[in-house]
Amino acid sequence: MSIAEAFPDTQKYWPSWDTREKLNCISTRKAPDSLCGLIRKLFTLHGDEDMPYYRQKEILQACRKWNLVWVGPGQAAPLEPHEIELLLGFDKDHTRGCASMTERYDALGNSFQINTVAYHLSTLKPLYPHGITVLSLFSGIGGGEVSLHKLGIYLKVVIAVEINEKVRGVLKSWWRKSCQAGELKLKNDVRDLTHEVLTDLIDEVGPIDLIIGGSPCNNLSGNNRVSRTGLNGSESSLFFEFPRILNIVTQIMRDKGFL
């Protein structure tokens, strides 16, 4: 989706020399208001067409870095949470009411893009006409769950594992808002999913059809200047929980004759 398609009403405010057609990656951080104030000040000094070339370049660089959009004459602004929600394919106010602004930016910056994930999961629809049982690791605000729901796949059981309480609240709230008839089971920590716990879960809900999740990128992200320590970093090493749990679930499913 292009910027013009996503923000048709703001096109009249875009300087002719801002040639961006697509935004950059949605980040967990918001541009400082001081930066937007500086840009506004430059426009009151020069105006749109008379902006010196080097200033144009500076402003454009800031716009790219912080994903700013033009919301008024000479007025660049960060995306608001509800705009990010729509860009990511969620319903408006998906994260509203459960978390502070900072927490919403954080959770949204870490989320899946719904349409993209739904594209990859679309092959599941004919395979599970009567619903699906999902083990969702690092669920966050429920990108995987929402994708399946938007595909029209009935969520029979969702076991969602998410360590942040506020973010769990977002998922819980969505489950109610979207009138899910299935069962939502929330867990806090992927590290708690031992062989015993997973056996009990499968005894309770039956075979698991899908394991989905995106592990933390904190120690991988280029934006991290402090602890970019790689896949063995304190958060990103949780990646290895995914194959560990996958192996255990596969073993249990074999033992029970589900595979």
Next chain:
DNA sequence: CGTAATCAGATGGTCGCG
């Protein structure tokens, strides 16, 4: 070798509350 992009932490501040 320049341009560009990047699922982020640490710090210090305000503010409300007990």
Next chain:
DNA sequence: CGCGACCATCTGATTACG
């Protein structure tokens, strides 16, 4: 006054690519 929630601001290096 301590505490926690919240917020604004500061902090480059590693990649990819042409």
